[in-house]
Amino acid sequence: MKVTDTIRRAGRSLRNAKARTLLTSLAIGVGAFTIILSLAAGAGGRQYAQDIVASNTNVLELYVQPKQDDQSDSSKPKEYSEDPSISYGGGFSLKLLQQSDIDKIEKIDGVEDITPVYNVSAKYVTREGQKKYQASIESFTSTLKQEYVAGNGDTMGANDVVIPEAFREVLGFVDNSAAIGQNVTVAVDGATLGAPDKVVTLKVVGVVGESALASIGGSAGLQLNKDIVKELYQYSQAGTPNENAYTGATVTAISESKVQDIKTAINSQGYEAQTAEDLMGFIFQFINVLQGILIGFGALAVLTSIFGIINTQYISVLERTQQIGLMKALGMRRRDVGRLFKFEAAWIGFLGGALGSGLAFIAGTAANPWIRDTLNLGDDTNLLIFEPWSFVAVIVGLMLVSIGAGILPARKAARLDPIEALRTE
Amino acid sequence: MIEVTQLTKTYGKKHNIFTALDDVSFTIPDGASVAILGKSGSGKSTLMHAMSGLDRPQTGKVVIDGEDILTLKTKAVDKFRATKMSFIFQSFFIQANENCYDNVSLPLEIANVPLKERRKRVTDALESVELGDKIKSKAKNLSGGQKQRLAIARAIVNKPQIIFADEPTGNLDSATGEKVEDILFGYNKKNGVTLIIVTHDPDLARKCDMQINVKDGKIESIRESKTKSIANVTKKGVSTV
Ligand SMILES: Nc1ncnc2c1ncn2[C@@H]1O[C@H](COP(=O)(O)OP(=O)(O)OP(=O)(O)O)[C@@H](O)[C@H]1O
Ligand SMILES: [Mg+2]
Numbered sequence: 001m002k003v004t005d006t007i008r009r010a011g012r013s014l015r016n017a018k019a020r021t022l023l024t025s026l027a028i029g030v031g032a033f034t035i036i037l038s039l040a041a042g043a044g045g046r047q048y049a050q051d052i053v054a055s056n057t058n059v060l061e062l063y064v065q066p067k068q069d070d071q072s073d074s075s076k077p078k079e080y081s082e083d084p085s086i087s088y089g090g091g092f093s094l095k096l097l098q099q100s101d102i103d104k105i106e107k108i109d110g111v112e113d114i115t116p117v118y119n120v121s122a123k124y125v126t127r128e129g130q131k132k133y134q135a136s137i138e139s140f141t142s143t144l145k146q147e148y149v150a151g152n153g154d155t156m157g158a159n160d161v162v163i164p165e166a167f168r169e170v171l172g173f174v175d176n177s178a179a180i181g182q183n184v185t186v187a188v189d190g191a192t193l194g195a196p197d198k199v200v201t202l203k204v205v206g207v208v209g210e211s212a213l214a215s216i217g218g219s220a221g222l223q224l225n226k227d228i229v230k231e232l233y234q235y236s237q238a239g240t241p242n243e244n245a246y247t248g249a250t251v252t253a254i255s256e257s258k259v260q261d262i263k264t265a266i267n268s269q270g271y272e273a274q275t276a277e278d279l280m281g282f283i284f285q286f287i288n289v290l291q292g293i294l295i296g297f298g299a300l301a302v303l304t305s306i307f308g309i310i311n312t313q314y315i316s317v318l319e320r321t322q323q324i325g326l327m328k329a330l331g332m333r334r335r336d337v338g339r340l341f342k343f344e345a346a347w348i349g350f351l352g353g354a355l356g357s358g359l360a361f362i363a364g365t366a367a368n369p370w371i372r373d374t375l376n377l378g379d380d381t382n383l384l385i386f387e388p389w390s391f392v393a394v395i396v397g398l399m400l401v402s403i404g405a406g407i408l409p410a411r412k413a414a415r416l417d418p419i420e421a422l423r424t425e
Numbered sequence: 426m427i428e429v430t431q432l433t434k435t436y437g438k439k440h441n442i443f444t445a446l447d448d449v450s451f452t453i454p455d456g457a458s459v460a461i462l463g464k465s466g467s468g469k470s471t472l473m474h475a476m477s478g479l480d481r482p483q484t485g486k487v488v489i490d491g492e493d494i495l496t497l498k499t500k501a502v503d504k505f506r507a508t509k510m511s512f513i514f515q516s517f518f519i520q521a522n523e524n525c526y527d528n529v530s531l532p533l534e535i536a537n538v539p540l541k542e543r544r545k546r547v548t549d550a551l552e553s554v555e556l557g558d559k560i561k562s563k564a565k566n567l568s569g570g571q572k573q574r575l576a577i578a579r580a581i582v583n584k585p586q587i588i589f590a591d592e593p594t595g596n597l598d599s600a601t602g603e604k605v606e607d608i609l610f611g612y613n614k615k616n617g618v619t620l621i622i623v624t625h626d627p628d629l630a631r632k633c634d635m636q637i638n639v640k641d642g643k644i645e646s647i648r649e650s651k652t653k654s655i656a657n658v659t660k661k662g663v664s665t666v
Contacts, residue, residue: 005534016522326518329479331507332535333500419474422518 001336010343014351017316024312025352027305028402032356032394033363034298037384039394040364042291044385048377049283057276058141059256060112064105064266064273065248066095084245096245101271105251108265110258115139115226116246118233123187123197125222127171135167136221137186139229150176151206153223161186161202162223168207176207186222188232191240198235200228302398305352306405309345313409317341317416324413325421338414345406346399353395361386427453427476427587427619432485434471434642445471446482447642453635455586456617458610460630463639469623472639473589476621477510478502489587507536511580513609515592517572521565525556525575528564532583550582551575554608570601577608587619588612594629606632 014021053059087093097116106114118139124132140156153162161184165176173179182204187197202224224232237243251266251273253259259275266273317324324337364384371383434446445468453459461469474480476487478494486493489509494502511532519528529550533543551557554574559567564575573593580588590609594602606629613620622633630636631650638645 001535002537009534012523012527322518323520326512327531327535328503329477329506329512330532330535331503331505331510333503336535418479422514 001332001339003339006336006339007343007347010340011347013316013320013340014344014347020312020315021348021351024305024308025348025355027308028302028349028352028398029356029359031298031300031302031305032353032398033360034301034356035295035394036357036360036386036390037364038291038294038298039390040360040384040386041294042287043387043390044383045287045291046284047385048381048383049280049287051381053276053280053283057280058252059276060253060259061141062251062253062259062263062266062273062275063248063279064097064114064251064271066097066101067270067272068095084242086242086247094247096242096247097249097271098246099244102246102249104269105249105266105271108262108269110253110255110262111251112254113252115250115252116230117248117250118229119247120188120229120233120236122222123189125167125171125184125186127182127184130172131170133167133170135186137188137229137232138221138223139226140223147209149207149209151180151204153206156205156225157203158225158227159200159202160205160225162206162208163204164220164222165207165209166220167222179204179207181205186224186232188236191236191238191243195238198232200232202228302401306401309348309402309405310408312348313341313345313406314412316344317409317413320413321416321421324416325418328416328418329422334414337416338410341410341413342403342406345402345410349399349402350395352402353398357391357394361391426455426488426490428486428488429453429476430486430488432472432475432482432487434468434475434480434482445642446475446485449485449639449642449644451637451644451647453619453621455619456613457635458613458620458633459622459635459637460633461621461623461637461639462625462627462630463645465625467639468642469639470591471642473591473621473623477512477587477589478505507532508583509586511583511585511588513573513576513580513588513590513593515595517576517596519564519572519575519579522563524561524563525551525559525567525578526561528575529579529582532579536583538583546582547578550578553581553612554578568601569597570604573597573601573605574608577605577612581612581618584616585618587621589621589623591623592625593622594624594626602629 084096084098085093086096102114102116105111118137120137122135122137125135126132140153140162142153142156146153146162149165151162153160156162163171163179163184168176168179171179171184173182183201184204185199185201187199190196190198208223234243237245251262253262263273263275327337327340328334364386368382368384371377372381375383377383429452430450432446432449433444436443436445449472461472463469471480475482475485475495478487478497481495485495487495489505494505497505520531526547529547530543533546538546548557548560551560554577556567556571556574556578559571559575564572567575573596577593580590588609593609594605597605609620609622610632612618620633622629624630634650636646636648636650638647
């Protein structure tokens with residue numbers, strides 16, 4: 001018997017038992033629905049995270065650190081090295097980058113620029129007639145997309161500063177725009193005992209709103225011009241062994257396509273480089289785990305529906321004993337009888353898959369605007385993104401699962417003795 | 426020619442052994458119409474199943490066209506049945522939910538006949554049993570006689586050499602039954618197809634060229650009708666329906 005004829009006959013027997021077919025495939029449909037929505041949520045979540053990462057980190061940048069020694073066994077004595085490092089108690093130490101390392105990395109193909117991390121914090125920041133506040137200091141980078149609530153950093157001069165909205169408040173400016181053009185004073189501790197504080201006066205050019213990433217480790221410090229940060233850092237380290245040594249450095253690539261190559265090159269030279277994507281990897285991991293759990297629920301639904309299919313198909317074989325007997329008497333081969341029932345199962349899987357993913361698509365498309373409003377996502381951000389491959393994969397996958405479930409009943413049908421099947425009651 | 430030699434079929438084991446066919450031998454010439462007669466439980470159906478390769482008796486031979494079908498592999502026997510044999514049953518065994526066309530098309534699909542040829546053959550077969558106008562009707566909506574005629578259409582559509590009919594008129598009233606008989610014998614005469622009918626009905630048996638009486642699994646007697654000369658029926662091959 002030709003496969004096409006078998007498929008047609010299989011489809012027809014299902015049409016003759018519409019209610020049963022529909023109910024059985026609905027069970028699979030629940031699984032398909034859940035899995036399709038999970039995949040859509042995962043895709044949408046990753047896209048959304050990508051957008052956040054892109055607007056809060058610079059995709060051209062890599063963060064470089066020295067490769068740290070294995071510190072898992074602190075009882076083992078470690079060899080002394082002349083290289084600068086920060087030592088903590090208990091035999092732990094943090095290796096630092098030196099100027100020679102910086103120079104080496106700068107020569108790597110595709111590197112546009114390298115800036116050491118000037119790890120310095122302000123002793124305090126203040127303004128005439130205001131209290132003094134602790135603050136962290138960061139280098140201003142123009143490539144970072146920030147949400148300015150007043151002014152901006154476009155014309156960042158040597159003595160300019162961008163402050164977070166929170167500091168605008170405590171420093172006594174009545175509103176955001178009132179801060180623009182005003183001076184604030186920043187003081188940094190000297191490196192050695194008795195060295196005087198270094199005090200600089202800076203002009204506020206921009207106020208930034210709360211970063212979307214502030215809650216997951218984004219910055220909330222004062223952003224100063226790179227040169228003055230360097231100056232302050234050097235002042236705070238002058239005369240110590242760690243002068244001209246850095247905990248890390250930020251490398252900027254000339255193009256996004258180079259980022260991965262640069263990472264490989266830096267790593268092969270004995271450093272550890274992380275791309276913006278690496279740094280944000282945990283967000284994706286989180287989304288993937290969540291998606292995995294959702295898909296797990298879908299898989300559970302599919303698993304349950306397998307028993308439904310087995311049951312339905314067994315009943316179908318019993319009901320159609322005479323038909324099977326007749327077909328075998330007419331010379332239909334065992335293999336073809338088995339196939340007929342496997343194809344029936346496949347049809348059920350197809351129907352369930354198509355039904356479930358169709359409903360998921362409709363429901364998801366309808367829910368997207370509502371989710372956008374509720375979660376305050378951007379104007380054209382969809383949290384559920386349906387990718388065509390997921391429909392194909394889910395439907396084909398469910399058809400295979402259904403065929404698997406149909407194997408036992410199909411075998412029963414194929415092995416039926418035609419004489420017994422045709423015995424009149 | 427169908428040669429049955431020393432066919433023995435038993436059911437059960439040891440103390441419970443039951444011999445349904447006991448050393449049965451006979452020969453049926455091509456194109457003959459044969460009635461297998463006997464009381465209920467005498468082994469008529471068992472004999473028919475053995476002759477068609479549906480059943481595998483313990484000993485004996487069934488030689489059709491020089492080939493012992495009992496020694497063939499399942500696949501080969503299936504092919505044999507798909508291309509050279511057909512069945513008609515007392516309770517029709519048509520697919521109630523399918524239309525007449527699909528019912529009749531089944532043997533052709535099983536025998537891998539191409540779609541185009543199928544269409545013509547199905548229509549011809551239905552027309553020859555006067556169901557040409559019911560081609561799209563659901564089988565369950567047919568009357569008893571129409572159902573059996575549909576079964577006959579299904580049996581002749583693959584142009585078989587042998588048609589087995591197990592009590593083909595058993596479920597029909599005499600008038601309807603007669604019409605079915607006429608169609609069967611007409612086809613048998615016109616196309617030289619061997620017709621083997623299992624029956625209780627002596628009137629039907631009398632219309633056949635040959636009567637095989639079965640009793641308790643043994644051949645009681647074989648009678649050949651004087652009016653017809655079986656020897657004259659030559660192997661014509663199977664012409665169109
Ligand atoms: N699977 C089986 N197991 C045991 N005995 C069987 C089996 N099949 C048939 N028989 C027995 O074999 C004998 C012949 O059965 P068969 O069906 O050939 O009778 P029959 O002549 O066709 O009768 P009827 O006219 O009632 O159809 C019966 O006694 C029956 O009980
Ligand atoms: Mg019988």
